[in-house]
Amino acid sequence: MGKMKCIYIIFSLSCLRYASMTYIQAEPEFDLLIFTQQWPATACKDWKKHDSSHTCVMPSNVDTWTIHGIWPTKFGTIGPAFCNRTWLFDPEKIRPIEDQLEQLWVNIFGGTSLYSLWAHEWSKHGTCAAVLEPLNSELKYFSTGINWLQKYSMSNILKAENIVPSNTKEYSIVDINKAIKDKINVDPVIECKKEDGESYISDIRICFTKDFKIANCDGVVSRKLIGDQSILTNCKTSENIVYPHYNKKSFYVQVYKLVSWLQWFTL
């Protein structure tokens, strides 16, 4: 075989490979659906940390776990994601459940569009999950989130074991993991965000197989050994973690400043 011909074949093969990776939309492959609930107080703290002018839109019950998303994933990796770039989020499709979504699937990022979280979750994850019949429309995808939150609400699961939001008491990751595992019989993933040198609980993920059976989240993050327990978490395991109340401090600081100013003014 001539050298040129050989180069040509290699070139064509790599082009084909490139095409199959970028343009040909094969059925997305994945092993699990991750259902992620988020803790709004921690999400808000993190959002404000990035920019002090950021504000949060909190659910009317500020001490409630809300939905972050349903994320198809392969073991040992992240994604697939953005499986159909032409299937855009259409708010009309979720009108029947919009009021519920506004409370349960809250976009806490103040100043962004009401739909931006839903549009992002749909484009990135929903279009991939949609290969499964029970998730093959926007309405089904978002309704499934609501159903799972009602069935597996971390607010209820943790409260049942006296694990409640507090700005004074901290909790061991082992106790939090046990409260969830005792209830659902599989291992969740517990995620933290580092704030002021402490681990704040931010997300709890539970996993489902593609036939919608609840499953261990192994393969999503690695296990950490704590005593005789192995836990799927990114939280620091050497210390307790914070499960914070939403802090309305900035509001009180403003009132305090106003009162001080009035006192100064009237004296």
Ligand SMILES: *[C@@H]1O[C@H](CO)[C@@H](O)[C@H](O)[C@H]1NC(C)=O
């Ligand atoms: C992508 O989404 C569009 C709009 O819903 C649909 O018509 C098309 O069949 C989808 N493509 C694939 C590969 O699923």
